[in-house]
Amino acid sequence: MTSLDVSWHAVHRMMDETRRRPTFSAVWSLRLALFSGALAISGIVLHRFLGLSTPVLLNVLKAAFVGGGLALLLALVAIVRIWFTGRSGGAAAFGGLLFSLALFAWPAYYIPVVRDLPAINDVTTDLHAPPPMSALANLRGPGANPADYPGEHFVEMQAVAYPDLQPFLLSRPVDEAFEIAAQTVRRLKYEVVSETPPGGSFEQPGYIEAVDRTLIIGFPDDVVIRVMGDSETSQIDVRSASRYGQHDLGQNASRIRTFFAELRKVLDSSVPAAAEADNARSKGRATQQRRGGRGRGDRRN
Incomplete structure (x- = not known):
């Protein structure tokens, strides 16, 4: 065997070893996709259960999506190289592709919602005089949305998108209505921040300020309930x-509908008790009238 043959065999062995070794882009696409997914899940868990602040979570999610995008790009590069060169690493490349796509499937799910609903983050049943935030305003730190209602451009978009959101009117005294609203808040497990009973007239409304959190991530949303009447x-x-974000994905309108639906249940459950009380008062008055009639008859006799 000549030296040329030896060199040729050595080159072949090196080429075979190179083909058997996974490509750099395939290996790192999988690693980066797994790391990005773990980063996103860890941030959500820490935010939901261990008090990680929302601004920090948002930065963590941004980093996770940047990593996921880079993993997707590396996976595509690896697949192309493997296709043309026959290099190994197909499993790693497809793994990186699938895990990165899974990471982006979550925000992609909301694309139709973003397209169909207005980009608003503050919804109210009173477009002309929205219930103001008082105690809740102190909870809105740096990076949070302003506590004041945004203004007329939100009014126009909400009126078109959510025409069903209207004030809830009921034939109950204002004190009773306030208690029904407070009971609804407790049943929905809102975190009550402040509670101010009404003064007994339309000029002195009562307020309940509370915080509700989204189901999975636990984003804090602020809720103000105003009860006024006589x-x-x-x-x-x-x-x-x-509190954070420019598009609520319809969450605030859905929350108001849920609140009113639960309030109707509380209201319906209180009707029998109110009816029984009315019946008791009616029976009491009838008994007094009968007794009064007998007493007057005795005196006349």
């Missing part, structure tokens, strides 16, 4: 506003 009728208005 001794006969009442009006309940609700304002739900995202």
Whole structure:
């Protein structure tokens, strides 16, 4: 065997070893995709259960999506190289591709929602005088949305997108309506921040300020419930506003609908008790009238 043959065999062995070794892009696409997914999940868990602040979580998610995008790009490069060169690493490349796509499947799910719903983050049943934030305003730190209602451009978009959101009117005294609203808040497990009972007239409404969190990630949304009325009728208005983010994905409107649906259940459950009380009062008055009639008859006799 000549030296040329030896060199040729050595080159062949090197080429075979190179083909058997996975490509750099395939290996790192999988590693980066797994790391990005773990980073996103860890951030969500820490935020939901261990008190990680929302601004920090948002930065963590941004980093995770950047990593996922880079992993997707590396996976595509690896697949092309493997196709043309026959290098190994197909499993790693497809793994990186699938894991990175899985990471982006979550935000991609909301693309139709973003397309169909307006980019607003503050929704109210009273577009002309939204319930103001008082105690909740102190919870909105740096990076959070302003506590004041955004203004007319939100009014126009909400009126078109959510025409069903209107004040809740009921034929109950304002004190009773406030208690019904407070009971609804407790049943929905909102975190109550402040509670101010009404003064008994439309000029002195009562307020409940509370925090509700999204189911999975636990983003905090602020809720203000205003109850005003008199001794006969009442009006309940609700304002739900995202503390962070420019698009609420319809969450605030859905929350108000859920609140009113639960309030109707509380209201319906209180009707029998109210009816029984009315019946008891009616029976009491009838008994007094009968007794009074007998007493007057005895005196006349």
